[in-house]
Amino acid sequence: DTEVxxxxxxxxMGMTNKKSLKCEQHMGHRAMYWYKQKAKKxxxxxxxxxxxxxxxxxxxxxxxxxxxxxSSLLNLHLHALQPEDSALYLCASSLEGSYGYTFGSGTxxxxx
Amino acid sequence: xxSVTQLDSxxxxxxxxxxxxxCNYSSSVSVYLFWYVQYPNQGLQLLLKYLSGxxxxxxxxxxxxxxxxxxxxxxxxxxxxxxxxxxxxxxxVSEGGTSYGKLTFGQGTILTVHP
Numbered sequence: 001d002t003e004v005x006x007x008x009x010x011x012x013m014g015m016t017n018k019k020s021l022k023c024e025q026h027m028g029h030r031a032m033y034w035y036k037q038k039a040k041k042x043x044x045x046x047x048x049x050x051x052x053x054x055x056x057x058x059x060x061x062x063x064x065x066x067x068x069x070x071s072s073l074l075n076l077h078l079h080a081l082q083p084e085d086s087a088l089y090l091c092a093s094s095l096e097g098s099y100g101y102t103f104g105s106g107t108x109x110x111x112x
Numbered sequence: 113x114x115s116v117t118q119l120d121s122x123x124x125x126x127x128x129x130x131x132x133x134x135c136n137y138s139s140s141v142s143v144y145l146f147w148y149v150q151y152p153n154q155g156l157q158l159l160l161k162y163l164s165g166x167x168x169x170x171x172x173x174x175x176x177x178x179x180x181x182x183x184x185x186x187x188x189x190x191x192x193x194x195x196x197x198x199x200x201x202x203x204x205v206s207e208g209g210t211s212y213g214k215l216t217f218g219q220g221t222i223l224t225v226h227p
Contacts, residue, residue, distance in 0.1 A: 006155075042202055042217035043156070056214065090155055099163065100146055101215060103155040 002027060006091050006104035014112055015081060021107045023074040023091030031055075032074040033101065034066060035090040043090055049074060081111045114139035114205050118218035125193055126226050133188040133221045135203030145186040146204040146215070147177055156202065162186060198225045 004025045013019050023032065031050045035043035048056035049068040057066075063085075065077040074091055088108055092101035119134040137143065144163050148156040160171040167179040177188045186203060203218040 004155075040220075042220050043215075045214055048214065092156075099144070100158050100161045101156075102158070103148075105155040108153070 002102070004091055004093055004102050004104035006089075006107050008107060009105065010108045010110075012110045012112060013078065013081065015083070017081075018077070018079045020078065021076040021089055021091075021109075023076075023104055024072055025093045025102070026072055027093065027095075027102065028071075029093035029095050029102070030071060031094045032068065033092040033094075034074070034076050035092065035103075037088040037090055037106070039087075047076075078109075081109075083111050086110045114141075114143065114207065114216050116203050116205050116216055116218035118201075118203050118221050120221050121219065122222045122224065124224045124226060127195055128192045130191050131189065131193050131197075131223065133201050133203075133223065135186045135188065135218060137184050137186065137203070137205045139184075139205060139207070141207055143205045143207060145177075145179060146206070147171075147175070147186070147188050148202045148204060148217075150200045150202065150220075152199075159188070159201070193223070193225045195225050195227060197223060199223060 007022045033048050034046040037043040045058050046060045047066045052068045063080050067075040088106045090106045091104040094101045115138050117136045125131050146161045147159040149159050150156050160169045162169050162179040170176045175190045179186050200220045200222050202220050204215045206215050
């Protein structure tokens with residue numbers, strides 16, 4: 001299995017909703033990442049988990065809450081989002097060392 | 113801190129023509145360099161990477177990139193493009209030697225191949 005699987009592929013949520021994005025990999029990668037990509041922009045790092053511990057939080061607002069329940073799963077819990085949070089959310093994983101990521105296909109989030 | 117500059121935001125070419133997508137980086141430490149491709153409404157796919165060793169790296173679909181330390185560049189080239197190469201290409205850099213890599217991306221280059 002050489003994939004990173006993200007669900008759902010599309011999500012529309014209201015500003016008062018609570019939802020979660022899920023990411024799963026079975027490649028034995030011990031680093032997992034959340035990136036946010038706005039239209040016509042490059043991906044921007046949000047969070048890094050290394051060995052299931054949060055290693056980097058790029059000053060992301062608290063309405064985004066990451067969780068790494070085990071070495072294969074990464075969640076992103078969403079609450080009270082704003083319309084400007086609408087974007088493609090990408091999950092990625094990597095083997096230890098900066099050897100290149102494997103990205104998922106993303107969740108297209110629309111906040112209404 | 114590291115940064116990546118992709119010098120062209122859009123590159124239109126005709127099918128079977130050669131193409132070069134330019135990428136320059138800045139960093140105070142050793143780096144790993146990557147090219148990713150993104151097709152519409154999809155995630156990013158790793159095209160090729162430079163970690164160490166030979167400065168010329170190749171992908172399985174005919175792309176190649178050359179690491180030039182003195183010019184801090186990692187340009188992507190293909191001698192003959194296909195319609196299917198139409199996509200957005202991102203150059204990225206991460207700090208070498210860390211246990212996990214924070215990728216810094218360039219702004220992207222949209223390659224459009226015309227028949």
